[in-house]
Amino acid sequence: MPSPAYHAPDTVKEATDLLAANKGAKPLAGGTDLIVQMQSGRMAPAAIVDLKRIAGLKEIREEADHFAIGAAVPCTSLKNNAALVAEWPGVVEAANLIGSVQVRNRATMAGNLCNASPAADSVPALVAAGASVVVAGPSGEREVPVEQIPTGPGKTSLGDGEFVSEIRIPRKAKGGSDAYLRSIPRTEMDIAVVGAGAQVVLDESGTCTAARIAIGAAAPTVLLVEDAGKALVGSKLDDAAIAKMMEAVSAACNPIDDKRGTVAYRKATAGVLAKRVVEIARQRAGGN
Numbered sequence: 001m002p003s004p005a006y007h008a009p010d011t012v013k014e015a016t017d018l019l020a021a022n023k024g025a026k027p028l029a030g031g032t033d034l035i036v037q038m039q040s041g042r043m044a045p046a047a048i049v050d051l052k053r054i055a056g057l058k059e060i061r062e063e064a065d066h067f068a069i070g071a072a073v074p075c076t077s078l079k080n081n082a083a084l085v086a087e088w089p090g091v092v093e094a095a096n097l098i099g100s101v102q103v104r105n106r107a108t109m110a111g112n113l114c115n116a117s118p119a120a121d122s123v124p125a126l127v128a129a130g131a132s133v134v135v136a137g138p139s140g141e142r143e144v145p146v147e148q149i150p151t152g153p154g155k156t157s158l159g160d161g162e163f164v165s166e167i168r169i170p171r172k173a174k175g176g177s178d179a180y181l182r183s184i185p186r187t188e189m190d191i192a193v194v195g196a197g198a199q200v201v202l203d204e205s206g207t208c209t210a211a212r213i214a215i216g217a218a219a220p221t222v223l224l225v226e227d228a229g230k231a232l233v234g235s236k237l238d239d240a241a242i243a244k245m246m247e248a249v250s251a252a253c254n255p256i257d258d259k260r261g262t263v264a265y266r267k268a269t270a271g272v273l274a275k276r277v278v279e280i281a282r283q284r285a286g287g288n
């Protein structure tokens with residue numbers, strides 16, 4: 001099989017032009033999924049468009065209402081950004097569960113999202129944080145909620161010539177925080193059997209005013225479980241509200257049954273992990 005053409009554009013416009021002009025071209029970020037898939041014969045792109053030479057895509061910017069994380073920022077860099085760690089510890093932790101140090105020095109959250117694995121670790125955390133992405137394409141840019149990018153295992157809503165240029169995470173709400181946990185049979189270097197991300201916002205009395213719960217590896221795509229968030233809002237995260245939230249999570253799950261986990265195991269574990277991430281997020285938010 002011939003090697004694909006390799007392009008290393010300097011600008012977002014050049015990248016979208018190359019992707020549009022080369023049918024079957026794939027963006028390359030860290031390559032920790034793409035290169036592995038090419039070497040195993042699962043993926044044979046016509047051309048590769050390397051995003052890592054585009055200067056603006058390698059930065060984390062702190063804007064008034066959001067953090068902008070360029071599509072070529074490796075996961076390791078996230079934990080070196082003190083402001084991001086302070087506001088979104090769950091997102092940073094999720095991205096830094098991916099693979100090993102060597103993998104994280106290359107791997108990006110945008111690649112994790114666009115690889116469209118239901119088990120991608122950073123995605124439930126991003127969804128819980130209410131993150132969006134900037135999609136660059138031949139007709140300009142559009143902003144899309146993270147949960148609308150994957151449409152099924154290995155499939156995305158990105159059109160011809162489009163790629164994710166930036167991830168935007170809103171500034172943390174006062175009284176808010178987040179968390180992410182996954183269940184794996186080993187201690188590291190494994191794919192989530194189930195993952196859960198949570199963001200909770202508490203007022204001064206400890207009442208939950210907003211909550212977002214997202215589950216990974218429990219359906220064809222990462223799920224934002226809106227009923228789970230609603231079950232917490234207005235409560236003090238008491239046992240009854242948590243039980244209702246867990247029920248909503250388990251009911252939303254539509255997992256596969258495989259050697260790594262049965263349907264029943266994944267549904268039950270999703271609820272338990274959701275309870276634990278809500279508890280961690282509550283503590284981080286300053287609740288008791």
Ligand SMILES: Cc1cc2nc3c(=O)[nH]c(=O)nc-3n(C[C@H](O)[C@H](O)[C@H](O)COP(=O)(O)OP(=O)(O)OC[C@H]3O[C@@H](n4cnc5c(N)ncnc54)[C@H](O)[C@@H]3O)c2cc1C
Nearest residue numbers: 029030031032033034099108111112114115120121163164
């Ligand atoms: C040893 C090992 C361990 C791993 N462990 C984990 C783990 O624990 N958890 C986990 O979630 N993943 C894991 N992975 C998978 C992988 O490392 C992650 O999914 C990673 O975040 C992918 O990012 P990347 O930048 O390397 O993506 P790439 O490999 O460059 O790209 C992945 C896919 O997304 C597309 N793409 C990349 N960037 C963009 C963009 N900006 N816009 C549109 N499309 C784009 C590519 O064309 C490709 O189809 C592991 C991989 C390895 C090799």
